[in-house]
Amino acid sequence: xxxxxxALSSVLAIMAQMIAGNNFFIFNFLDLPxxxxxxxxxxRSRIQALFVGSLTGVLLDAVLGWPxxxxxxxxxxxxxxxxxTAKRFNVEESWIRFVILAVSSCAxxxxxxxxxxLLQRGVNPLFLGASLAQAVITALVGVLIFVAHDSYRQAHxxxxx
Amino acid sequence: xxxxxxxxxxxxxxxxxLIPLLVFHLALISMQVEDPSGMSLFRxxxxxxxxxxxxxxxxxxxxxxxxxxxxxxxxxxxxxNERLRAAVRDLTLREYALGQLRGQNARLxxxxxxxxxxxxxxxxARVIGRVPDFLSGxxxxxRGSDDGVQKNAPVLAGxxxxxxxxxxxxxxxxxxxxxxxxxxxxxxxxxxxxxGVLKGTGGLPLRxxxxxxxEQVAAGDVVVSSGLDGIYPKGIxxxxxxxxxxxxxxxxxxxxxxxxxxxRVEEVLVVLGIDxxxxxx
Numbered sequence: 001x002x003x004x005x006x007a008l009s010s011v012l013a014i015m016a017q018m019i020a021g022n023n024f025f026i027f028n029f030l031d032l033p034x035x036x037x038x039x040x041x042x043x044r045s046r047i048q049a050l051f052v053g054s055l056t057g058v059l060l061d062a063v064l065g066w067p068x069x070x071x072x073x074x075x076x077x078x079x080x081x082x083x084x085t086a087k088r089f090n091v092e093e094s095w096i097r098f099v100i101l102a103v104s105s106c107a108x109x110x111x112x113x114x115x116x117x118l119l120q121r122g123v124n125p126l127f128l129g130a131s132l133a134q135a136v137i138t139a140l141v142g143v144l145i146f147v148a149h150d151s152y153r154q155a156h157x158x159x160x161x
Numbered sequence: 162x163x164x165x166x167x168x169x170x171x172x173x174x175x176x177x178x179l180i181p182l183l184v185f186h187l188a189l190i191s192m193q194v195e196d197p198s199g200m201s202l203f204r205x206x207x208x209x210x211x212x213x214x215x216x217x218x219x220x221x222x223x224x225x226x227x228x229x230x231x232x233x234x235x236x237x238x239x240x241x242n243e244r245l246r247a248a249v250r251d252l253t254l255r256e257y258a259l260g261q262l263r264g265q266n267a268r269l270x271x272x273x274x275x276x277x278x279x280x281x282x283x284x285x286a287r288v289i290g291r292v293p294d295f296l297s298g299x300x301x302x303x304r305g306s307d308d309g310v311q312k313n314a315p316v317l318a319g320x321x322x323x324x325x326x327x328x329x330x331x332x333x334x335x336x337x338x339x340x341x342x343x344x345x346x347x348x349x350x351x352x353x354x355x356x357g358v359l360k361g362t363g364g365l366p367l368r369x370x371x372x373x374x375x376e377q378v379a380a381g382d383v384v385v386s387s388g389l390d391g392i393y394p395k396g397i398x399x400x401x402x403x404x405x406x407x408x409x410x411x412x413x414x415x416x417x418x419x420x421x422x423x424x425r426v427e428e429v430l431v432v433l434g435i436d437x438x439x440x441x442x
Contacts, residue, residue, distance in 0.1 A: 046175045054182050058189070069189030076186060080179045119194050119202070 006048055009036060010055045014063060029130070031138040033060060034105055037079045038142055039149075042091060046083030053079030070115055074108035081107055094143050101142045105135035268428050271319030281394055283317070283430040284308055289333065298324075298341030298361060298423070304431055305332040313392050315432040321398040321420035322346060322386060323429050334431070338423050339399070340365060347390030348399055350376070351383040359384065359399055359417060366403055369415040376413060378405035384417050394432070 013036045020027035033056035041049035057072030064071070081104045091097055109131030191202035272285065286302035304310050306329050314326040316336045324344065328335035337344050344361035348369060357371040369384060382402040388395025400419040408414040 047178055050175065050178050050182055054186065057186070067190050067193035069186040069191075069193070072189065073183055073186035076179065076182045080175060083175055115190065119190070 014059045029134045029137045035142040038082050041082040042086055049079040049083050070112050074111040077111050078104040078108040098139045098143045101139035102135045105138050282433040286429050286431050288427050298338035300336050302334050305330045305334055307331045309433045310334050310431050315393045317430045318421040318426050323421045340423050347387040348384050349387040351385045356387050366416040366418045369417050372413045374407050
């Protein structure tokens with residue numbers, strides 16, 4: 001059941017990205033799948049986060065019309081980085097999560113850029129600049145979402161007790 | 162603010178899952194991305210990865226094949242070589258025998274033509290032996306009295322006179338060649354019909370005696386049997402004049418080269434009779 005939820009959440013993230021990005025320009029710089037990956041890595045299982053990263057990446061490639069695997073490779077790598085960082089460090093602080101999200105977003109973009117370069121496919125020079133902007137905005141929004149999530153759970157756990 | 166931290170997985174497990182996932186994505190990309198030649202990177206990578214394995218296996222197979230071809234199989238090749246050599250020897254012998262048969266056939270045909278043109282009965286015979294003394298001028302043939310051969314029977318070859326039977330046994334005959342020092346043949350010049358006597362010299366050429374100095378004799382003139390000796394039928398070719406010059410007496414010194422190859426004759430005709438009657442001695 002959890003794997004079904006894993007897959008469903010991945011699809012919903014992609015759809016939300018497409019809808020939001022179509023209507024609000026700012027969402028073109030927001031990486032919702034990455035936030036989902038970070039959620040799985042921080043709050044659920046690092047192993048499952050890897051699969052979320054793979055699935056969302058492949059779905060994103062399909063949506064973008066790229067050869068399948070570019071974003072899958074990058075998102076899987078990002079999921080791994082987030083998971084390993086969370087295993088070794090205390091990630092409770094928001095600024096740490098901000099850094100983690102930003103670095104993992106940059107790592108994902110850089111890996112895609114490297115794959116493009118290795119396969120001698122043309123890359124838009126604005127890609128790196130846009131990737132940097134995306135990393136900052138995604139990290140900021142991600143941190144806010146996680147803070148809201150934590151507050152919600154704390155409020156509910158407090159009511160239960 | 163408390164925060165539930167995700168339960169820690171087993172150490173290194175995420176790494177073991179990461180690597181296959183990354184490889185999977187790379188494979189996925191390579192299946193779709195093509196190089197300038199139109200071949201997908203995945204196929205190209207598989208082929209490239211397989212080249213060392215294929216090269217190694219080909220080298221091993223080639224080594225085994227060479228070992229087989231240069232050593233093990235050669236055992237069979239040696240036997241086949243010996244068998245083929247034996248076959249070649251056999252064929253060479255057969256070819257030689259066929260050559261002999263061809264020559265014999267030609268001689269027999271010549272003899273047959275001579276026999277058919279002659280007006281006497283003959284029987285074919287084969288030279289089965291020669292006296293080792295070259296000057297003796299004697300050969301042995303495989304026909305004898307059982308075949309109707311009688312003493313003094315003329316012996317001919319396809320080209321001309323060979324000699325006469327001197328000793329006749331039941332199944333073989335000793336023939337005196339016309340080159341024998343004791344042999345003589347009643348002969349004449351075919352053109353002028355001048356009679357003479359052809360005598361053996363123990364070798365070659367033969368000598369034609371008793372031709373007058375007045376006769377016009379030139380090299381190349383044909384000499385035939387005159388029939389005056391009562392042995393050889395008239396008109397049978399004997400030889401050709403090779404030299405004619407005036408002698409010390411009234412006769413010409415004439416040398417004659419026989420038509421029959423007296424040194425190599427192998428098949429002959431023995432005359433059994435002229436006009437069905439056997440010549441009396």
